[in-house]
Amino acid sequence: MSLNLGKIRGQHKVKQVLKPLIELLRGEKIDSIFLEFYGPEGVGKLTTAIEIAKAVNCENSDEFPCERCPQCIQISHLQHPDLFLLMPDMNPDKWIEAQKRGDLRAFYSPFRQIKIEEIREVERELWRERPYSGRYRFIIVANGENLNQYAQNAFLKTLEEPYPRTVIIFVVNRPERILPTIHSRARKIKFDYLPFRDFSEYFEAIDLKFSTTLLYRITSGSIGKAKRFIKTNFVEFRFRLLKAISEFDPQIFKDVCESFLNQEVESGNSEGVIEDIVEFYGSLARDLFLIKSGVPEVIINVDLKDDITELSKKIRSDQIQEMMKIYREISSWLRLNVKEEVIPYILFVPFAGRNFLDVFKSY
Structure with a gap:
């Protein structure tokens, strides 16, 4: 049995924390859990959330996520019935392409709000007692601090009466913007800036017009921001x-x-x-x-x-x-x-x- 989190750059402490948690979830020993991934922009928080959803629901017992079983494929394409992804200004078609490239932040603005209507739509989908096909349902909120006040209050009700077999992950750059009543309920996992070695390895196959050292400095080691800087x-x-x-x-x-x-x-x-x-x-x-x-x-x-x-x-x-x-x-x-x-x-x-x-x- 082998956990494969190779798509996550750096973040070795995060992986150590997540490994026993993923094993508990695969063994269906936790009814529901609320996680908060917090840290700098573009260091792999959202990618990690997607990878956990695949690892927990993967059908392969030898290596997970295997990237080959129906569960992994559906989650990778953001088409799994038990995956609910909330993000500012989401464009589903572009996100599927971005997911294939490992470029999850490319097609939405992290400054736009997530509204109460989107929270209610997810809640309507959670009425079932059990997931459709996976071990757990995953609600992943990209830039959770962008839930407006009404949306945060609506989400608080979900946390007070958690749905069974449900994992909620808030991906947050600015945790101080989260309501204390929500923030206090989460199990918090801190993401750090990437070391220069992990950052430079990501871009070593790309022919840059400038040094990787400069790119690292002006993006604070954020791969997501660096890819955007290169593209534009x-x-x-x-x-x-x-x-x-x-x-x-x-x-x-x-x-x-x-x-x-x-x-x-x-x-x-x-x-x-x-x-x-x-x-x-x-x-x-x-x-x-x-x-x-x-x-x-x-x-x-x-x-x-x-x-x-x-x-x-x-x-x-x-x-x-x-x-x-x-x-x-x-x-x-x-x-x-x-x-x-x-x-x-x-x-x-x-x-x-x-x-x-x-x-x-x-x-």
């Missing part, structure tokens, strides 16, 4: 963004953001782009602060060091503080479905001067 050429686009900011012209900055977003919409790669722009803005604010503080050796965007240093000579410390404030605020607004087209204007507030309001009103 965002690594190179950061240079254009920085140049646009250095022009101190909100219209130029807005045009650069829009042209890139429109390009990615046409190529089908637009999900997450506006969020990446905001994240770069936040990292730029941090780098500007560090350079002004005399510690440039620890900046994130090391390939842009010279240009960031030049920009730091042109702006004041209070403008950098304003950048940090705006970054925090917009990161929250994105979860409230704010119109993306106004974000470049808001990002430019610290540099705008008197002309900013006129440009904004003319939009």
Whole structure:
């Protein structure tokens, strides 16, 4: 009997915790359980949740998941009757293709809300006393913090009266956004940033235009984010963004953001782009602060060091503080479905001067 979690990169402590739990579930010794996978974006939390569903329900007793039995195949294609997957802006067809490539985060925005209607739809499917065909039913909530308040309250009822033979997994980047009454009921499993070795091994067969070290640094070791950066050429686009900011012209900055977003919409790669722009803005604010503080050796965007240093000579410390404030605020607004087209204007507030309001009103 062999547990195969080879699709999960790194996370050796997580695998050690999950192994006895999977064995208990395969032996049907647990009635129901609520798990919370928390940690940084794009380090394998959602992939792990899918792999557990396959391992528990796999029909092969020698090696599981075997990837060959009907249970494994149906779960891999997200077509299993006992698998319920909730995620922001889900596109099922694209997700099936993404699952085949091991690219589970590619086609949804982690900033969009999951609504109460989706929770109620799952609850209607759980009226049965037993799973259809597997050992357990799995409810996997991608970005569980994106359940709005009404949805979280509705889900709380499910946790208070758990359904038999049911495993619920919340995949969470920001556990502090989960209601305490939900958070306290979960068995929590922490995911860490990937070590550089595991990260670089994933990309060693890919011909990159830049070093893996740089990619690791600007994505904090997130494979999910790194794949998105490669697909959208965002690594190179950061240079254009920085140049646009250095022009101190909100219209130029807005045009650069829009042209890139429109390009990615046409190529089908637009999900997450506006969020990446905001994240770069936040990292730029941090780098500007560090350079002004005399510690440039620890900046994130090391390939842009010279240009960031030049920009730091042109702006004041209070403008950098304003950048940090705006970054925090917009990161929250994105979860409230704010119109993306106004974000470049808001990002430019610290540099705008008197002309900013006129440009904004003319939009």
